[in-house]
Amino acid sequence: MPSLIDFRRRIRSVKNTQQITKAMKMVSAAKLRRAQERVIAARPYAQTMREMLANLTAAAASDDRAGSSPWLATRESKRVDLIFLTSDTGLAGAFNSNLLKAAQKFADEHAGKEITLTLVGRKGRDFYRKRGAKILSEHINILNKPTYQDAAGIAKDVIRRYRDGETDGVYIINNDFKSVMSANLSVAQILPLPPMAGSGSSADYIYEQSPLEMLEQLIPRLVEVSVFRSMLETVAAYQAARMTAMDTASTNAKEVIETLTLHMNRVRQAAITKEIIEVVSGAAAAE
Numbered sequence: 324m325p326s327l328i329d330f331r332r333r334i335r336s337v338k339n340t341q342q343i344t345k346a347m348k349m350v351s352a353a354k355l356r357r358a359q360e361r362v363i364a365a366r367p368y369a370q371t372m373r374e375m376l377a378n379l380t381a382a383a384a385s386d387d388r389a390g391s392s393p394w395l396a397t398r399e400s401k402r403v404d405l406i407f408l409t410s411d412t413g414l415a416g417a418f419n420s421n422l423l424k425a426a427q428k429f430a431d432e433h434a435g436k437e438i439t440l441t442l443v444g445r446k447g448r449d450f451y452r453k454r455g456a457k458i459l460s461e462h463i464n465i466l467n468k469p470t471y472q473d474a475a476g477i478a479k480d481v482i483r484r485y486r487d488g489e490t491d492g493v494y495i496i497n498n499d500f501k502s503v504m505s506a507n508l509s510v511a512q513i514l515p516l517p518p519m520a521g522s523g524s525s526a527d528y529i530y531e532q533s534p535l536e537m538l539e540q541l542i543p544r545l546v547e548v549s550v551f552r553s554m555l556e557t558v559a560a561y562q563a564a565r566m567t568a569m570d571t572a573s574t575n576a577k578e579v580i581e582t583l584t585l586h587m588n589r590v591r592q593a594a595i596t597k598e599i600i601e602v603v604s605g606a607a608a609a610e
Contacts, residue, residue, distance in 0.1 A: 327594070330587035334580055341576035347414070348569035351562045355503070358559035362500050362552075369552040373516075376538070376545055380516055383534035392535060394515070394542050398491045402437040404459065404481045405429065406513075406550060407451075408497035408557045409444035411464055416571075418498065418506070418564040419446040425496055425508050439490065441481060443554070459484075466558050474551035482543045485514050495549060500559035504567060509556070513549050516542070 325333075384395060407426055409419050426447070430438060442448045443462045451458060460480055465473045484490045493514040498506040530537065 325590075327587060327591055330583055330590065334583045334587070337576050337579050337583065341573055341580070344569045344572040344576060348566050348573065351566035351569060355559060355562035355566055358555065358562050359500065362555045362559045365552045365555050369548050372541075372545055372548055376516060376541055379530075379534050379538055379541065382530065383538045392538065393486045393488065394538055395535075398488075398515075400436065400491045402439070402490045403433060403492040403494060404439050404441065404484060404490045406441045406443065406477065406481065406493070406495040406553070407447050408466075408495070408553055409442075409447035409450075410557070410561045411445040411466060413446070414568060415561055415564040416568040418561055421508060422447070422496065422498060423450055425510060429494070429496060429510060439484075441477060443477060444557075466554060466561075469551070469554040469558060471547070471551050474554055475547045478543070478546045478550045481514075482546050493546065495553050497553040497557045498560035498564075499556045500563060503563045506560035506564065509553070511549070511553075513546055514542070516545070 380395065383392070405426070407422075409422050413419065423446075437457070439457050439459045440451055441459050441462075442451060444466060445463050448458075448461050448463060460477070462473070462477055481490070481493050485493055492512065494510065494512050496508075496510050499509045501507050
């Protein structure tokens with residue numbers, strides 16, 4: 324059985340770990356508050372832009388030049404680009420493992436197609452590097468303070484590839500922030516623009532420019548906005564997952580400390596009892 328010194332060392336070590344997890348929880352809570360504000364501000368703009376482009380696509384489809392537009396052309400899906408967002412660091416429970424499972428499921432559902440990856444985050448990059456996947460680009464350490472310029476840089480290559488016909492579809496996988504306790508796995512199709520229920524039928528817009536020309540300008544912007552929103556969602560979901568994980572770790576550390584303290588007291592009590600017995604036995608022998 325471990326000695327009293329061993330128990331004291333273990334308790335001291337767990338207490339030090341508990342202090343670290345409590346500090347990390349507080350840091351994540353502060354970061355989550357800022358990330359949540361950015362996500363809430365970005366969601367309405369991204370949603371409205373998708374609805375507007377759905378109406379614009381319906382209007383542009385009636386143009387005689389629609390068949391020559393890369394954004395409206397119908398293609399057989401043989402090659403797809405996947406933008407995959409994970410975190411750069413761990414200590415967030417099952418945050419990254421759930422994303423990796425979703426990516427593997429996506430690969431299974433698109434078996435037989437050529438999948439090209441755009442990886443955002445160190446965890447996803449490390450996972451796919453070891454497996455020899457086809458990687459278009461890697462973006463590490465940009466989720467600490469994501470900017471629209473970062474999103475535009477990520478989206479640039481996939482926009483060019485789709486415009487040039489090098490890929491037939493663009494998808495994005497990330498965790499959407501739902502609450503502190505949970506996140507929603509999101510697998511979304513960005514290109515070609517998926518139809519939206521009711522879009523293009525209930526509103527009659529008057530366009531000052533040709534809808535097709537507007538589409539040429541706005542669809543690349545939609546991809547950039549979608550990537551930026553997914554980055555913000557990922558950051559908020561990650562900080563929430565990390566805060567929850569650190570809170571659980573602190574609670575577990577408290578339970579371990581209590582258990583070790585109980586065992587230490589039992590060992591100390593046994594040592595005291597043994598000494599008393601030895602004293603009493605020696606006194607009895609002296610008589």
